[in-house]
Amino acid sequence: APALFTDVDGRYRGMDKNIHTVKGHNVYTIFSLWDTFRAVHPLFTLIAPDKNMEFINTMLLQYQQHGLLPVWELMANETGTMIGYHSVPVIWDAYQKGHRDFDVELAFEAMKKSAMQDHLGLADYRNLGFIPFEREGNAVSKTVEYAYDDWCIAEMAKSLGKMEDYETFIHRAQNYRNVFDTSVGFLRGRRADGSWRTPFDPIESSILGSGDFTEGNSWHYTFFAPHDVAGLIELLGGDELFSAKIDEMFAEEPIVTHEAAHDITGLIGQYAQGNEPSHHVAYLHNFAGRAWKTQEKVALIMDSLYTDKPDGISGNEDCGQLSAWYIFSATGFYPVAPGSGDYIIGSPLFEETTIHLDNGKTFTVKTEGRTRDAVYIQSAKFNGKPFHRSYISHKEIEAGGVLEFVMETEPNKEWGYAKEHRPKSYIPDEFRLAPLEERLVFIPFISKEKDLFHEPITFEIECLTPGVTIHYTTDGSEPTQQSAVYDGPITIGETTLVKAKAFRDGMQPSETLRREFIRAYYRHSNRVYPTIELEHGPAGRYTGRGKNALLDGTRGTIDFFDGEWLGFINDVVAKIDLGEPRHVESIRLSFMRNIGSWILLPESIEIAVSSDNINFTVIGTEQHTTTPADYDIGIKEYKFDAGQTFRYARVIARSTRALPEWHPGAGNRPWLFIDEIILEY
Template structure:
């Protein structure tokens, strides 16, 4: 009998343990709980804390009403005032735009005739405290004491939902301000029309970084509008519609109700009807249901990579980074599949989803390679969006924003993104057309490419930022050459292969740096490798010779040979990290941040450099430096990013590096191995397959790699391929702290 009782006790205990394991498993699966959208809103991260959907078109988030470099997203953690909640935001850029369709609830009297020169003139602004803020994927809320209301925000793909909980019964009002703008942006045409007792439509056409941005919007309230006041600039308009360049409105609701007021806001770059149709994406007034759907969608996105570790802080940094990589490129087509093209015309996508916000100078390095793993199903959408840009303008995008080419930054880096997809076998786009487009970018006669074709290099006396442009074009040309070879276009292969070697023209063996060379073949003098000048009159883009001389990702062995072989290369690379961090010059680029010596992790040109030790036979130096960068340049606080997030690139570096790999050449399909942070990483690679990365004995001190195996086979070249990952398997790192043994 005792045996029987004990047997049942064991069964019950086992069931309880099973329940505990199941509950624990569910807790671990709640990956959104590790995301903190406030990370990056301080310092120079330039991120926003508001609600969003993965790659969503709408991002309802607070605006401080302050312009300036650190308010490029409309919000900075150092601020204490909110002027409203706009529906579009850029994540981590160095230039401010968007922040369109500002909405603000209040119980205060509003005077629309009052001139507003700055935020101090806004009747509807409110102070706020971070203690009253909450943010999570797909959700944001804050209490505004001056306006006596708690604001909660969530969204679907194209439609935002606001919820306003007022303190008491009284004059409940909602302000709509189309004049509000930040930084470069300014409205040139605005419209507001009362469509019926609960629906408002309008247009905000603006000029800024995006030279021709058009945003049609539709607002629908959960209650009937009891009264309204419209104004153009400082004059009231006695009508149900208003148009001009600074349209505003105040909408009043029943004062005897204490019910929660809700609002849906949908967008379209093409038409009013497209925005109205998008309101249907949210078919309920149940805020919690909409929030839950958004967070479930985010959970599904984040669960494509599951990390196991007892280090909760690092998991917060990792999953926030993964979250940040999936805010852009944003969906751009409306509910009808229409969008405003770069040619100013309305187009309809055909068989793909049109996207915008291509920060390619940044994201070609790691963010887009990451998408080929985590979001392979959307890569063809991104590429078809770029090919549509080519159809509409004759060239691939450089830095595309809301149906505009900004031509910001250097290179033609849509090329490596497309070439990477071609060689990884990603389908869903026309490869021959893609080649036509990448070749057109390589043969353009603007942005210094004309000089590259004429001289074989870009002369510093003829083109600004000549060294950076030359180096980046050389890599892009290598990408074109490889594609030409794959497609049997051998004449192009020979031509672009020669141009890919143009980086050698700029290497000075005496100084061991890439330098500005004049049209007559002489070096530009004087020369100081620490010298930086921001953009105008520069040889280097947002950096100096120390940071840019290493950008030859397509021919690292050739760069090593130029620098005198492995030993000389390593010595010079050591000097980069050990040099003092003084940057010389009178107009130093503010983007040079996150310094370790002269290495600048806060800006993208440095991101591959720590992995170059692998190529010179010193992998433990890569492991040591990569771990130092992860530990010192990323944190789980608002100032946890060492530079601009730049639409996912800063975070993509961490996601890759924390897993133990990085794409030094982001179009090669090869990943270079570093020092993983987590005990185990499981990547879902499709078809019920998983790629598992284990780091045995990993710890703060055990950061060096003793041995690596891929599916039981030893890895000695510290590289794996994309194919290795996507077919599933096991990558096992054996970690150690015995550096002396590795050196021997």
């Protein structure tokens, strides 16, 4: 992949579902860009740049038909699978290398538009400088991958003389720093209020759509700042500690903590060659002047995780990425940061490898003395002259020549050690931002676990930004500096919507905290009632904490694996018994929407109440049709007014029978995820 999508007469089905005819190039499909931006497309820039141009021109056609560049396109459908907007580095990498047979202005327009959306956490990423984990699944992975993509946009903008855009995106490219917790030395989930996810374990893995990381953990992602490795080295305490951290990754226990994280494979410690986020990590030693460690680790990966047998790769091939990693690494170098124009040197495997370039020239890599044990570079020559750098540029390769290495069993720790011989990857000093804590007033918070209560409660409003004044309201209005000043604990006895905003001179005010406390009947303090019975139980791994989780007073988060959500493959039919007739003002219930994970909102909801458990009166219904506009992950609360006394309540939520035709899983049965059923009084 990508695979040819045009017929012999140039016709193809576009992303607008119409039949088009293309002239001048072929159209392709299957753009697994989260995987292939790393090495597959950079490999094409060396061995088949004209083909890569066709890929880019296809992406631009898809942009014109669909409105956005592809993320993970399949047969003229945007699947929405995986994260980032990784068409961007493919385009910039080609442009930076002088491959420009496409509409450059259209390409930049498309790149910028992908980055300026409000979906998939981008609004928070843009406004706060990071994505809070309580608002978006895989928030840390998205933050750091968006940051790299934004660096590519910044560099493209600079090359086109668009300096205002350059400044915007070079600032955004530093957002990876905002989810790096220096107190633990890892990327870590962060709340909008500035606090860090607790408890935290860097080995704790998560899957696509659930948890802080995409098919990985903090070990896999902490080293992802390929555009600013110098900044990452600084965060980790300098060259020696940075290099030691990579060593620690390879020495960790090779375990996967999430039962559904099937993509985390090919483990050497916590390095995972079977999935993409780790692929560049072994090469990062070069940036710290420890090129011999890169040579050692790359050789280890090639030797232990690749064979010529049918199962000769350690994970999903992912449309060529695992093979492209091997082709580059066996040749002797790897594109750590596509778009930088540099390849980072590892441990070449073959006695002689020749790349036949599109310009008619050849580039040859030769080794002397390479064996399974002799993996270390002792010396190198390029076109007959001594070569001390641990990287080589694309321009040097395109000019043709011969790069020769002498290999031995003991490392030469001086080769590639000098500062001038290390690869460069940094944000210019004049565009460096101050730490986030010095620029952003964090949103206030209330340290109270449950939104539900049955007796009057007292709470405090706090803010992690020092020196702020907090203004708040309890009447639903937006807080301003004319609203009441928070000066101590607040007590409430009825359902109340609390809003609060923090202000500090010289800084932009915080976002508005919105927290509703609901007086309700729920299971607390060993109470027997209310009880709940389900006609059909939850399915598979999605049984959460059992049926009583629907009445425990704790509302589910954006993570459908948090234990509060129950997942159903059929309709939800629930009956609640309050124990005795009680007055209820409203009935609320929440459903998860995560279309990429096949979780849809209910097609219909019916709420009925009864005093005798026989004769039920319907008090509310709701209908919903799922459309592509629902693609963002979210939680939808449905509220039905009751205003009457009853003992029993019945909830019927009907699942959509099949995923819609525009969905990549069209025809399959979707999931229905429900959490708290709230009986407000």
